Amino acid sequence: MMTDSFCQGTPQMTFVSGSDKILNKKILDIIKCPKCAYFLRPPMFLCTEGHNYCEECFRRNSSRCPECGAVKTENRSVQLEQIHNALFFRCFFSRFGCRMICRGIIIRLHESQCSFRMYGNL
Template sequence: MIEKQERFWCHNGHTLCSTCKVRVYNRCPTCKQELGDIRCLALEKVAESLELPCNYFSLGCPEIFPYYSKLKHEVVCNFRPYNCPYAGSECSVVGDIPYQVAHLRDDHKVDMHSGCTFNHRYVKSNPRDVENATWMLTVFHCFGQYFCLHFEAFQLGMAPVYMAFLRFMGDEVEARNYSYSLEVGGNGRKLIWEGTPRSIRDSHRKVRDSHDGLIIQRNIALFFSEGDRKELKLHVTGQILKEKQNPDAGVYITSLCS
């Protein structure tokens, strides 16, 4: 939480906020004199009286706030840019959703699909060699929105596992309007995961480490693969649904895209 910043004088009249005062070890960065504990109340009053537009005004935010409220708002502003959701590398690109979709397609060569159902097969020749790696990131366009499907292998403690999950390319509040299901199986058995997609505001690592998705242990994955258990073959299917509220009945209706 961003709190009101106190401002302090040094002996030569330079001022510094309380946060920066700690960062420079209580020494003025301009004249190198030690900062005292004398507050600059006049500047604090000026900061309180300022009304400024959100930093993300150019991205569509219409809000105007007093200075300290502005700082609090910008931390959660729905118009703030999104980080690149690609998980295969540390990508520093930021931008709005249309920009990120084009970036994923053009720079990361991510597969793009239209429709709310999917059917993927993942094959690995040596399933006992499990390194932390993203195998696939696919972007789906349905209900006029974009969703990222992740599938990867990583170590959970000492055990190798495979995990699939969906992220929504938008904010968390919007993500709650949708749900999804994932299914993997073989040999007459199957595992099913049902959940709500996480917003890409949550990093890929945060979602993975929270285990919020379909997790398949290696032995189960090999059982699903059939054959001699020397090659991993996983068949993952799924669908994305939209939750609509019926105001008359007070209930939610789940719908598939056409």
């Protein structure tokens, strides 16, 4: 099982401070799925008008965008996925006590093996 020190020890992991923390928060507020309100995570899909959705909401709902009614596509928001990978996220299980904060590119790895995972599901 991966420990918190594994995530802290990776080159992509550093703690956010100062103006970077404020900028990270502002961007995180923008990249939430409009359907489920969780943070968007790759793969991120688009409707023909450019609205983004998490994979689960994209696959689960109708063929139309719930925001504007446009047709959903299999096109991905590559730039937004790259931004996600550079941002810092708290572990999904932070509400159960996990204190890990990792870059988006490795947060799923941590969450898949988080010691607090037994208390909730993604």
